[in-house]
Amino acid sequence: MPLRHPQRSHLFAQEGSGKTCEPIVEDEHRGERRLERRLRVPEDLVFLEGHFAGFPVVPGVVQLGWAIGAAAALLGHPPAVRCLEALKFPTLLRPGDVVRLTVESDGDGRRLRFEIRSADAAECIFASGRCELGGET
Numbered sequence: 001m002p003l004r005h006p007q008r009s010h011l012f013a014q015e016g017s018g019k020t021c022e023p024i025v026e027d028e029h030r031g032e033r034r035l036e037r038r039l040r041v042p043e044d045l046v047f048l049e050g051h052f053a054g055f056p057v058v059p060g061v062v063q064l065g066w067a068i069g070a071a072a073a074l075l076g077h078p079p080a081v082r083c084l085e086a087l088k089f090p091t092l093l094r095p096g097d098v099v100r101l102t103v104e105s106d107g108d109g110r111r112l113r114f115e116i117r118s119a120d121a122a123e124c125i126f127a128s129g130r131c132e133l134g135g136e137t
Contacts, residue, residue: 019046035074058093063127067114070103080134087129
């Protein structure tokens with residue numbers, strides 16, 4: 001079953017909570033098949049609550065939602081994700097972290113690759129994976 005509108009992850013947040021639902025986009029570079037965003041994880045990101053007490057971490061599903069949202073911006077429509085492959089979250093993403101989110105499309109628009117890595121020279125990878133697409137939603 002395709003994932004529908006994952007870029008709307010804010011719908012699951014409590015409205016009026018005063019908390020931030022999205023990362024702060026500090027910069028963006030776009031090509032025909034590639035989108036790269038420099039993001040800062042807000043200290044008050046709503047998804048950090050209870051994940052985990054005393055050591056907040058951005059949930060992997062939230063990172064995936066950011067990647068799919070960037071894919072929608074790249075493609076011009078929300079992608080219908082049929083399959084996720086090689087999905088990895090090797091390093092914990094924390095409040096205040098500054099990262100580069102890169103989404104690349106293949107030539108025919110049937111597959112995407114994404115990666116979230118540190119924006120500094122350390123080159124730490126927080127998330128990566130591939131998506132098989134099934135058309136527009």
